[in-house]
Amino acid sequence: MRRQVVLFLLLLLLPLASLQAQEVLVCDGVSHFPIRDVLVIADGKNIGLTTWKGLITLPDTFQTASFKKKGYAPEKLLRNEVLRDTVFLYPAEHYLDEVIVTGKQIVDGRELLKRMPKRDILEKRPPSGLGGFDLGLILDKRYRRDRRHVKTLREIFKKMDGLEDKEDPILKAYRQTQQELKADSIQKKNEEKEPKR
Structure with missing residues (x-):
């Protein structure tokens, strides 16, 4: 109990x-x-x-x-x-309250990419001594993994980019803003000149 x-x-x-x-x-x-x-x-x-x-x-x-x-x-x-x-x-x-980043130079990434030396894992293989046959390269898992990774990334970037001749959206927005600012400054100058007549 x-x-x-x-x-x-x-x-x-x-x-x-x-x-x-x-x-x-x-x-x-x-x-x-x-x-x-x-x-x-x-x-x-x-x-x-x-x-x-x-x-x-x-x-x-x-x-x-x-x-x-x-x-x-x-x-x-x-x-x-x-x-x-x-x-x-x-x-x-x-802690920082606020960070302001300003750019002083416009860099065209596609043009820069064209001038860069080509080092492509998909197209260029390391040189082999036996007429194109390299047993170490065949057994290298990291090389095969990197090739698959680069291939899938390129497909993803092609989908993201759309067509090749499309303009970069960030550069396009920047150019439009610059044109609007220029048009505004010209309009202000014209308005300042008109009352003096």
Whole structure:
């Protein structure tokens, strides 16, 4: 009878063990030291701040958790990403706000490709000593794999390119924009000249 009561109590307490909250350590991504006073928000609800040891207890059921502290880039992680017990925050000084890339020279890729020396795995084979027969080349799995890979890539690129004489869409858009800007500047000059008459 006593064993049955103990088993019954264990069965009742077993689901409660899985509802245990999870403790997470929040560390600096560069120095790997714990960070104190990190604001933790789970599913929009404020959980609290980390302790001086960098520890915070998260509830068992949540979808996303956000970690924020001044001087660090904020992190928003899903539940399965937080289950690894340690969250790293990286200093904000290592992050770029925005990157602007400007081009100063237009390069025609097709023309450049025509001038490049031909090194084609499909057409040129390494020289062999026995009149075209090379047992090492026949047994080379990497060479055969590379040939198949190049062949399939060429077919894919032909489909992507469509016809050979089509103009590159990026270059076409760039030329149209340049023509529109030129037409706008000419129109502005003409408008400035007209009121002076």
